[in-house]
Amino acid sequence: MSTQPAGAKDQVARLLTLVPFLHARGKVRLEDAAAALGVPAEQVLADLKVLLMCGLPGGYPDDLIDVDLDALEEPEGDGVIRVTNADYLARPLRLSPTEATAIIVALRALRGSAGDDTREVVDRALAKLEAAAAHGSGAHQIDPGEIPGGADLVRLEADLRRASGARRQVRLRYYVPSRDELSERVVDPRGIVTAHGSTYLDAWCHSADAPRLFRLDRVEAAHVLESEIVSDPEPPRDLTDTGLFPRSPETTLATLELDPAARWVVEYYPVEDVRPRRGGRLEVDLVIANERWLQRLLLRLAPHARVIAPAAYAESYAAAAREALDLYG
Structure with missing residues (x-):
């Protein structure tokens, strides 16, 4: 039997299964553990060598898990796995307030980019952690500090999910970065989707008379209406298939x-492609809906940005830059 290739994710999953398995059964032969895990014995031995480097914070010999490799590798060994100095893994985990806070912050950051199935698991873990932390400390809840989006964004997402499930229209006050303006519109929500670390409402927009994606951190206000949706009910788009910002006749691709x-532009604005260049420079393709918005962005970036294409945009930006300089004449 050949050794299966082991990625880090698969190896961690095996170790999380192997340690409780050994604790529950005591001494287990290497071949029996391999059969229980469904992997070759060579792979289990490789995992056990990684386990030697795991343990409690500090990293001193007494902190690390010990595995008797002689029994597994030496000719006179009996092939039995013996793991010691890991008794704490059989006890319920006790977190300090600092440790609990760190985990809560990490889970809430993960929640923002998680899919629906993962988000459900994260929410259950958060509820248990916060309840345990509050019970242990006498505090109402651990304060995780500043979290991207904060509680308001979580409530907004919950309201929009309920509106989508009830098929109720929503009135949005939304910031449009491509036009640098606030807009108000009524939408028929289809569902919440995530892509590239941001969360979006996928909805039919009655102002545009077309489906649109609305990034939740750009929603200034949302009011769920009593009126039912009037567009054809559709599930939210799978952004892995359709792409985050599909092109339309109303948009132009600028390089x-x-x-x-x-x-920082590539972190804040939707870009189609990013190509590294010498000296730390980037060549990026942006979908532009309004040339005036692009001019304002370029004036803010001057002298650290240049238009490569289309040529007409480069000429109009140069003219706008000259006009701005004339004001200082």
């Missing part, structure tokens, strides 16, 4: 060259 000081 910019950004110096290191302007690299």
Whole structure:
């Protein structure tokens, strides 16, 4: 039997299964553990060598789990797995307030980019952690500090999910970065989707008379209406198939060259492609719905951004830059 390739994710999953398995059964032969895990014995031995480097914080010899490798590798060994200094793994985990806070913050950050199935698991874990932390400390709830989006964004997402499930229309006050303006519109929600670490409402927009994605952290206000949706009910889009920002006849693809000081653009605005260039520069493709918005962005970035294409945008930006300089004449 050949050894299966082991990725880090699969190896962690095996170790999390192997340690409780050994604790429950005591001494287990290497071949029996391999059969129980469904992997070759060579793979279990490789996992046990990784287990030697695991343990409590500190990293001193007394902190690390010990595995008797001689019994598994030496010719005179009996092939029985013996794991010691890991008794704490059989006891319920007790977290300090600092440890609990760190885990809560990490879970809430993960929640923002998780799919529906993962989000449900994360929410259950958060509820248990916060309840346990509150019970142990006498506090109402551990304060995880500043979290991207905060509680308001979590409530907004919950309201929009309920509106989608009840097929109720929603009135949005929404910031449109491509036009640098606030807009108000009535939408028929289809569901919540996530992509590239951001959460979106997928909905039919009656102002645009077309489906649109609304990033939740750009929603200034949302009011669930009593009126039912009037568009055809459809499930939210699978962004892995359709792409996050599909092109339309109303948009133009612009290519910019950004110096290191302007690299933040790719983190804040939707980009189609990013290509590294020498000196830390980037060449990026952006979908532009309004040329005036692009001019304002470029003036903010000057002198750290240049238009590569289309040529007409490069000329109009140069003219706008000259006009701005004339104001200082």
